[in-house]
Amino acid sequence: MHRFASVASFRNPSCCFASITTLGKCRDASKLCATSQASRHFAAQAKCAQAKARHEPSHKPKSLSSPSIKATLCQGLGSPCYVFSSCLVAVLSACAHAGLIDRAKQYFYAMYSDYGVVPSPRHYTCMIDLLGRAGSLDEAQHLIRNMPFSPDAATWGALLGAAKVHGNIELAEKAAENIFKMEPDNSGMYVLLSNLYAASGRWYDVRQMRLKMRDKGIKKVPGYSWLEVQNNIHTFAAGDTCHPEKDRIYSFLEELESRMKQDGYVSSIKLVLHDVDEEEKEHMLKYHSERLAVVYGILTLPKHKPIRVMKNLRICEDCHTAIKHISKLERRLIIVRDSNRFHHFKQGECSCGDYW
Numbered sequence: 001m002h003r004f005a006s007v008a009s010f011r012n013p014s015c016c017f018a019s020i021t022t023l024g025k026c027r028d029a030s031k032l033c034a035t036s037q038a039s040r041h042f043a044a045q046a047k048c049a050q051a052k053a054r055h056e057p058s059h060k061p062k063s064l065s066s067p068s069i070k071a072t073l074c075q076g077l078g079s080p081c082y083v084f085s086s087c088l089v090a091v092l093s094a095c096a097h098a099g100l101i102d103r104a105k106q107y108f109y110a111m112y113s114d115y116g117v118v119p120s121p122r123h124y125t126c127m128i129d130l131l132g133r134a135g136s137l138d139e140a141q142h143l144i145r146n147m148p149f150s151p152d153a154a155t156w157g158a159l160l161g162a163a164k165v166h167g168n169i170e171l172a173e174k175a176a177e178n179i180f181k182m183e184p185d186n187s188g189m190y191v192l193l194s195n196l197y198a199a200s201g202r203w204y205d206v207r208q209m210r211l212k213m214r215d216k217g218i219k220k221v222p223g224y225s226w227l228e229v230q231n232n233i234h235t236f237a238a239g240d241t242c243h244p245e246k247d248r249i250y251s252f253l254e255e256l257e258s259r260m261k262q263d264g265y266v267s268s269i270k271l272v273l274h275d276v277d278e279e280e281k282e283h284m285l286k287y288h289s290e291r292l293a294v295v296y297g298i299l300t301l302p303k304h305k306p307i308r309v310m311k312n313l314r315i316c317e318d319c320h321t322a323i324k325h326i327s328k329l330e331r332r333l334i335i336v337r338d339s340n341r342f343h344h345f346k347q348g349e350c351s352c353g354d355y356w
């Protein structure tokens, strides 16, 4: 795939974008742009910067310095409009992940005057994501209100994500309401909002959400996590008892759990939707699919290898905290790709900076 991308596809900007997006999803971003062919194409440079920033936001790649971005964009002037527009999305998204707020604003507000590109909903979504990350929720709302077109579900989703992280339930409700109008069957949004209500102890609202889901026939998508060990894919569901090595996994998880508690881990039982007793809630979180997959990776993969886990839904807050502790205690690099982004857990920290 890497060879194909570097040799053949960079002649065509669309292939270039697709290749780097795919490579960005399946390997270390640091190795991503090693090929000289890749880094010479302006579209590849923009996309690489985005992929790197997604993986290592604190790293602030050189390709995101102001002169580098300018040079990259100047190279792209005259290329097809959709390619150039996608490059600007990549640049904005890279700035968002790297926390370069002022730089992103500068490019966004000068897109038309400097490059003749009219901002599209995707550019606006990047900006709302960026402002949300920075905690500028008022500015994000102001931007949504003043968009020259109606915001789509992705734009509201970015605002909802920001509202969730900053615990602003009112804003989350407003964003979710708009998403439900466009995507009435989006089970993820119901779950996200329910989680928010649960986190603030609003059990009546949690029950209302559950009733709404039942009435509309919306089923919560079950969460799965998987990882590759010796060319085999091992898939786990929450509380899985089907894996042939389940006894080994669960006993190691128990041992790990007590070490995590000594290390300062407190489980976020407020996240469990059901109003069951505290001990039961803790039990329910402990066996989430991502945790089982990570533990299986520790037990089976050599020490020097990173543990790569994929999950079909967003990683939950409690597992996120738990895996941070695990990475520190076990001295392992753990990479979890959830439905939203990559999380690189290393020495007790995550690359997302707790924003996802």
Ligand SMILES: [Zn+2]
Binding pocket: 285, 288, 289, 290, 315, 316, 317, 318, 319, 320
């Ligand atoms: Zn979890």
Ligand SMILES: [Zn+2]
Binding pocket: 320, 342, 343, 344, 350, 351, 352, 353, 354, 355, 356
């Ligand atoms: Zn993370």
